[in-house]
């Protein structure tokens with residue numbers, strides 16, 4: 001048995017120019033034919049064309065320069081004519097007193113398969129990363145749309161909330177706004193705190209509509225709204241309570257303060273003119289005090305409104321253009 005057969009890899013010995021001197025049985029089994037067939041032939045006899053070119057242009061120059069090459073990746077043609085991937089290590093040395101090169105081959109079928117799997121795995125990972133980034137972009141866009149939608153719903157809600165508390169003609173608050181303001185006062189004011197509710201009703205307003213038309217009536221209502229706004233302090237609330245009826249909610253105001261405001265209202269509404277004649281209003285006032293543990297009590301407002309209405313009725317029947325009080329000061333001109 002040849003000593004080379006002890007080595008557990010295909011091995012080839014060439015002279016310094018690359019002509020085959022001998023080969024072990026593993027190499028012969030790999031490339032087919034016997035030792036006699038190969039002896040003296042140039043070593044690229046069992047290499048496919050690309051590996052031959054690589055041998056000439058890359059492997060030989062390295063061998064000449066360093067006297068060895070390591071981990072060179074080539075292909076062999078096996079006995080069945082198939083390409084077999086191999087790794088090659090080779091070193092120059094002496095063989096039976098002659099200068100030679102020993103070539104050791106490692107069949108790299110597993111490595112090739114492994115490399116192919118790696119390439120496939122990388123391509124799969126790249127595809128997944130691309131899909132992931134696309135899904136992420138879509139998610140972001142959906143998220144953006146959702147947040148835009150939420151913003152628009154929020155702003156619509158704000159608008160609706162404002163609308164639900166606003167009288168469209170005068171832009172004053174409406175009944176609900178009055179209820180809100182009174183509720184808030186009930187929840188927050190201290191025991192014994194005074195407040196007043198003032199109902200302001202335009203005198204003979206029907207005549208304005210009948211004589212000068214509905215549009216003129218609307219204009220008068222808008223002007224009155226402006227004048228009433230001018231009468232109030234920042235904590236007071238003016239609402240259009242109904243057709244030609246306004247309400248002033250005056251938290252923290254006792255009878256004296258309410259009386260002063262009522263006079264101012266009478267004064268300022270006269271600035272509003274129809275056919276150059278001043279508009280007048282009748283006013284009914286009801287005064288209240290915060291009582292212990294009153295909390296949120298709808299009866300409270302109903303009672304106040306009823307009392308102010310009774311006073312207003314008395315102001316109308318007494319000849320209009322005046323203020324009447326529920327259980328308080330009477331008849332201011």
Ligand SMILES: Nc1nc2c(ncn2[C@@H]2O[C@H](COP(=O)(O)OP(=O)(O)OP(=O)(O)O)[C@@H](O)[C@H]2O)c(=O)[nH]1
Nearest residue numbers: 201202203204205206207209214215217218243244
């Ligand atoms: N132009 C206009 N008129 C309105 C509006 N709402 C209610 N009115 C009118 O207001 C008038 C109210 O008439 P009445 O309740 O008889 O009261 P009045 O004529 O003011 O008489 P007194 O209150 O007794 O002094 C009616 O003609 C309604 O049509 C509105 O938004 N615009």
